[in-house]
Amino acid sequence: MVLTRKSSLKRKLTPDHHVPKTSKKPIVAHFNKEELQKMNIDLDKEYKQGKKPHLASRTPLSRVQHPAPIEKPAKSYKDFIKNYQSREFTWEGSVDIKCTSQGKDLLIYNSVNFQKDTLASGDFVELVKEKETCYGQITYLFEENHKKYTECRVFYQERLKHYIETYEYITIPLGYIYKKVIFTAENGFICETLKDKSGKFIQVNPSYCLERSLFRSKIAMRICANNSSLHKAISLLTLSSAPSNLVGRTQEKQEILEFLENSIKIGHSANSLYICGMPGTGKTATFLYTIDSLRSREEFSNSFTFIHVNCMKLSKPQEIYSILCKEICKRKKSGHEALETINHYVKSSKKSGCIVILVDEIDALLNKKQDVLYNLFNWTNLYNSNFIVSGIANTMDLSDKFIHKVSSRMGNKQIVFAPYSRDQLQEIITKRLKDTEAFTPDAILFCSAKVASYSGDARRAFQVCKKAAFLALEQKELKISIEHIQKAFKQLFASLYVQAIQSLPIPMKLVLATLCLELKNNNKENAQIDRIFYRLNSYCETLLLICCFSLKQVAVVINRLASLHLVAVDENCVKLIVSPDDVIDGIKGDEMLAKLEPFLLGN
Structure with a gap:
């Protein structure tokens, strides 16, 4: 390729297409048609408008940011889809028949076997959308009119390993899924930003990603459009929904009011x-x-x-x-x-x-x-x-x-x-849901008691009730019962706690298991830190044959567990927030702690 100036001076194009600063006159680059097509320049259109492709006005090829191409087994997009649609998918689990508001039947599947992986609701996949690749979270795997599809909520890559949620849903055949991906912070994938319908970017909690996906799912709307009572309850239980009045906290509210009134007056x-x-x-x-x-x-x-x-x-x-x-x-x-x-x-x-x-x-x-x-x-x-x-x-x-x-x-x-009590949580949930009769009184009481025994967190109570409402919608039931609350609590927190415990380092697992044994043997709700220290070193010396811990090290580990909301610390007392069953499931399979399992199981 040759650059021509009026002085007939010819020089070679530098690799990065950089125009030397010493040039007093503009340098004009003459490209052939193939080179212009590579740079996405319409040759005929440019010359019809009396223009020449000026080098300085074009983005250098080395600086053009192209989306990272996926490895396609075929040369063309059509061949890629054709080859991948021919792959075999094994649909697993029981089939649930749902009736939509239009009277059509949808067959909802639990999971599908795909490339030695199992895909289910909540999994993240890389998929092909309009000849480009993006990411999506699966909401439903379903069959309609004898054809099998998946509905996904779309995610876009902002920068390396940072992704943006959207409220864009697509329904595609399984052949358009490229591969399964793991969207977790441990794997370096971060998704804490949501682009709403107005185009604004807001910070979101990654833990509630699936909940956001299911809440606006088009398939869920088709299945549950005739159940307005449950949908209203879900809307009222959304954390962003501001309450019309504040329940409880009378004393705290009065103290804040007095402080602000006196300060503003002076x-x-x-x-x-x-x-x-x-x-x-x-x-x-x-x-x-x-x-x-x-x-x-x-x-x-x-x-x-x-x-x-x-x-x-x-x-x-x-x-x-x-x-x-x-x-x-x-x-x-x-x-x-x-x-x-x-x-x-x-x-x-x-x-x-x-x-x-x-x-x-x-x-x-x-x-x-x-x-x-x-x-x-x-x-x-x-x-x-x-x-x-x-x-x-x-x-x-x-x-x-x-x-x-x-x-x-x-x-x-x-x-x-202080954390909310059972009666306070019951009053909060009841007043929040006063405009709907979707929950039975027993379900609200059970949820309040369960959350109060764990943490007294009102947001957690709303989250459990909202999940229970989704479960009732899926089962086409009009009322939320204790069974729905139990299932929601297990799905939301039991598995999350187990996953959190499984990812802990050995010292933290060991302290957590020792706390369980101390509470079990003494039949108490909390244990002293020094008691945990003595029992832990006893196990280290006689059973596990590892180095002992100092009291300061044990205190540091307990504080770290408290920051993860696995235990609660009040002065020198430690209370277990998760259930002992979650601890057992969390340390199960760890060879180093295998000797403690019989003691935890009571054998």
Whole structure:
């Protein structure tokens, strides 16, 4: 290929098509037709419009980003589909006949054997869509009009091993599936972003991926369109659905209200409010409900500006400066510049009204220097400050980790949210579902008691009820009973806990098994850490013949198990959150811990 200039100078094209900066005149590249077609240039169209393919206006071939091609067994797309559709698929499990709202029958299959893999609802696959490859999560494997299909929710690759969920569903023959993939963080695949119908990108919890897929499934809608009561219950139990009134937490709500009222009246707060409690105990909901009630009162409606920051969405602690600078000062700055801008604003005297800042999931701001936490709480102590800062933590002992200068700025105003009791959970679920009669009273009571015994997490109770509603829809039943709650609880948490325990390192499995044995032998609900320490080293010396643990090492392991919500720690007492059966199933098959299994089973 030759580049021609008016001076008739000829030179070879550099490998990356780079135009030398020393050229004073534009270099024009003359390509033949085949080369232009490779660069996706329509030769006839370009020259009819009186244009020449200018090199500088074209993206170099070496820089063009093409989608990664899949290995196709045939040269063309049609041959690929033809060859792959000829593969054999073995449909497994019992067949469930469902009647759609149009009166047609769908045969729903449990699983299918595919390339030595078993595909079932919830599995991720790489598939061919419009001559391109993408990823999808299987919702249903079904047969209609004597033809077998699968419905998938589509995922797109954002960057290497990062994927984006969509609400796009496709129904394809099994021949369009290329292979099964494993979408887990352990394998390096991360999917925490959802593109909604409006095109906005929102952060989502990967654990509820299948639930989101089934909730908007077109096949599920066809099967269950005639059951509006259950669909309404599912909608009410969705975590994003805001309750019309707040159930319980009367004392905590009053304390938050008094703190905000007094601070807004004087124009600032010398101390900050620290709220702590386990996840799902209503901390954020109570605070936001209190803010809404203040806004509805005429005396406070225009007295303050509210800013809510969820620190779990921050890539690093310092990013909170940029968010606050944009909300307060209406300027886009980052890092140290944003901090300096906020400091200048706080010290200035020209301000109107208060700024109430809620820092949610404040645990994520904890670093070695704790400089971000210090600056947040220090703003309220500066002269002319109009900041009212409140922090919410999901751990009970976070304040113990604060260094002295952070504690001195934060103050001593603290509210602790205890886990919900059975009666509180029952009242919460009943009032949330007051507009539907899909649940029997016994089912709500059973769910409340079961969740209260585990964690007292209201979000978990909603999740169990919602899963039970899906199960009732699949079985074409009008009421949700205790059987549905039991099955939902087992599907949602039993298998998840077992998988979590199986992935734990040996020391954590060993401590968990020792805790089970300690509780079983003493017939108690909790055990002292020192008792676990002595029993663990006894097993290590006599049974497992491995090195013993120090008391500090055991305490560290227990704290790690607590952060994974497998145990709960209250001062020096440890309580098992998962069932002993989950622990047994989780350590089963581990050769090193095989000697402990007979003791756990009671043999």
